[in-house]
Amino acid sequence: MSDQTASGTRAGGAVCTACPLLCADIDLPAAVRACDHGRRMLTASPGGVARPLDHGPPLEASAALGAAATVLSTARRVLVTGLGEVSLDAAARAADIAEQLVAAIDGGDPAMALRSGPTVARSGAVTADFDDLRSRADVVVVWGCDPPATHPRFFERFLPPRARVFHVGRSPARGLPAGHVAVALEPHERVAALRRLTALARGPVAPLPDDALGHALAPLVAAVGGADCLGIVTGAPEGSDGGVGAWAVAEWVRAEALRRPAFEVPLPGGVGTASGGAAGTAALLTWRYGGPGAIARADRAGGGFRPAEAAAALLLDRGEVDAVLVVGRPRPEAAAALTRAGDRVAVVTVAPDPVVRWEIFVPVTDPLDDPGEWLRADGVAVTIPGRHPAREGASLTSVLGQLGAALATKLREARR
Numbered sequence: 001m002s003d004q005t006a007s008g009t010r011a012g013g014a015v016c017t018a019c020p021l022l023c024a025d026i027d028l029p030a031a032v033r034a035c036d037h038g039r040r041m042l043t044a045s046p047g048g049v050a051r052p053l054d055h056g057p058p059l060e061a062s063a064a065l066g067a068a069a070t071v072l073s074t075a076r077r078v079l080v081t082g083l084g085e086v087s088l089d090a091a092a093r094a095a096d097i098a099e100q101l102v103a104a105i106d107g108g109d110p111a112m113a114l115r116s117g118p119t120v121a122r123s124g125a126v127t128a129d130f131d132d133l134r135s136r137a138d139v140v141v142v143w144g145c146d147p148p149a150t151h152p153r154f155f156e157r158f159l160p161p162r163a164r165v166f167h168v169g170r171s172p173a174r175g176l177p178a179g180h181v182a183v184a185l186e187p188h189e190r191v192a193a194l195r196r197l198t199a200l201a202r203g204p205v206a207p208l209p210d211d212a213l214g215h216a217l218a219p220l221v222a223a224v225g226g227a228d229c230l231g232i233v234t235g236a237p238e239g240s241d242g243g244v245g246a247w248a249v250a251e252w253v254r255a256e257a258l259r260r261p262a263f264e265v266p267l268p269g270g271v272g273t274a275s276g277g278a279a280g281t282a283a284l285l286t287w288r289y290g291g292p293g294a295i296a297r298a299d300r301a302g303g304g305f306r307p308a309e310a311a312a313a314l315l316l317d318r319g320e321v322d323a324v325l326v327v328g329r330p331r332p333e334a335a336a337a338l339t340r341a342g343d344r345v346a347v348v349t350v351a352p353d354p355v356v357r358w359e360i361f362v363p364v365t366d367p368l369d370d371p372g373e374w375l376r377a378d379g380v381a382v383t384i385p386g387r388h389p390a391r392e393g394a395s396l397t398s399v400l401g402q403l404g405a406a407l408a409t410k411l412r413e414a415r416r
Contacts, residue, residue: 015384016042017085017276017367020269020377021130021151035152037271061362061394068325068348068360069406073414075323075346078103080298081312081334082327082351085275086396087372087384091284093400094327098298100407104310104321105295107281108331109274111236112294112311125250128231128263129378130158136261137231139223142167143249144190145235148175150270151377154233163231166220168193181219187245193217194248197224201255230262236269268377273331277367280375313337319344327400328367329355350399362399370395 014026018038026034031042072078080098083091084107098105106112133140140163147154155175159165165180170187185193193213200221224230234249249264256262269278282292289295289303294311296304304310312330315321316337324338326349338347338356347358352366364370374382394402 022376022382064362073410078323079321080105080325083107083281084278085328086277088280089372090397091281106293106312108334126257133231134158136229139227142233198252364396
C-alpha cells in the first residue's frame, strides 16, 4: 500500500487522518502545518488495481466483489480486521458484514492481546479530552510515553502554555517546553512509583522513603501536591507488564481526583500503529459488542469480547480462521500474522492499495475522497466532507455496502 491515509477538505484547510489526532487545520495541496508523517501521507499518490494473486489480468469491480463474496460466504470462519483508516460509516458497514458472517472482528490493537489490559485500564478510569488538558491543567505529567514520536503535533496543539510539565520516562521526550522537569525512571520502576504516588494521594502517610526512587519522585510529588488541576498524559499500555502499568495509572488518577480536579489523557495508537479511524472503530465495536476489539463473534445479542483470545494476530497464529476481510490497512501485528499464516487463509482486501498477500483485492478511492464522521482519539467527533472532485472510483463505504449486498445474495442461495 502506498503510505497514505489523509482525508477531506473543509473551509480553510483539510483534515489529516495520518494518526488519531485528526488535525483539522491543514492547507492543501502543500500540506501546510502537517507533521512530516502527515505530509507524506497527504501528498502520496494512490494506486492499485484489482488483480488475482498471480498478478494476472485486472478484475472488473463487479467480478472482484462477486469473487470476494464467494470466498467469504464459503469460509469456515472469517476474521474482519484493518479498520484503522475508516470513517464511522465505513466501520459500521464492515461490522454489518461481520454480523452477516457471524465473523470475528478486531482492529488489530495490540492492547487486545493483553488479558487484563483492555478490561482493567478502562475500569473506573477518570479521563478527559485533549481540549480539557489545554484549558484546565496547571500541572501536566507525561507518563512513560513520547507524544512527538507517536502523535507529532500533540504538544503544539494541546499542551497548556503556562503549565508546569513533568516527563516520566527513560529519556526526555522531544518537543517539551523549556523548563520542564525530567523524572528518569526505567519501565520496571514505574509501577512501584505509581503505588507510592497513589499512597501519597490517599494520605496521610509517612514521607517518601529516602532512597533513589524517593529522590527521583520528590519534585513531582511537590508539584502535584500544589496543583489546582492535574493532567496525566499516557500512551499505549506496555505489552510486557500485562496491563498492570495501565491499571496502576488509573488507580493514581482516581486517588488524585478525590483531592482536586485530576484526569488522565490517554493517547492510544499513534503514527505507525493506528490511523485516524481507530478511535471510531473502537467506539463502534464497544457500542455494538461490548468491547473495543477482540470480538469473537459479531453478534449484538452477545458478541463475546475476548481479549487475549480473539485478537486478530492470535486468531491467525492459532489457525482459527480460514478467511480474512482486510478493510484498509491492517496494523503491523495483524499484517505480520497474515504473512505467517500464508496459504492457510484466503485474504480479501478492500483498500486503496493492498499491503499484505491477498487472493481478492477490491480497490477503492483513498480516504481523502470518502466523506463521513470520524472520532479523534479522545472521542471528539470530526466531520470530513470529502475532497472535491473525488478521484475516479468508488468510496470504501459504498464498496463495503455493495459487498454486503453480494454476501446477502450468496448466503440466501446457500440456504435454498
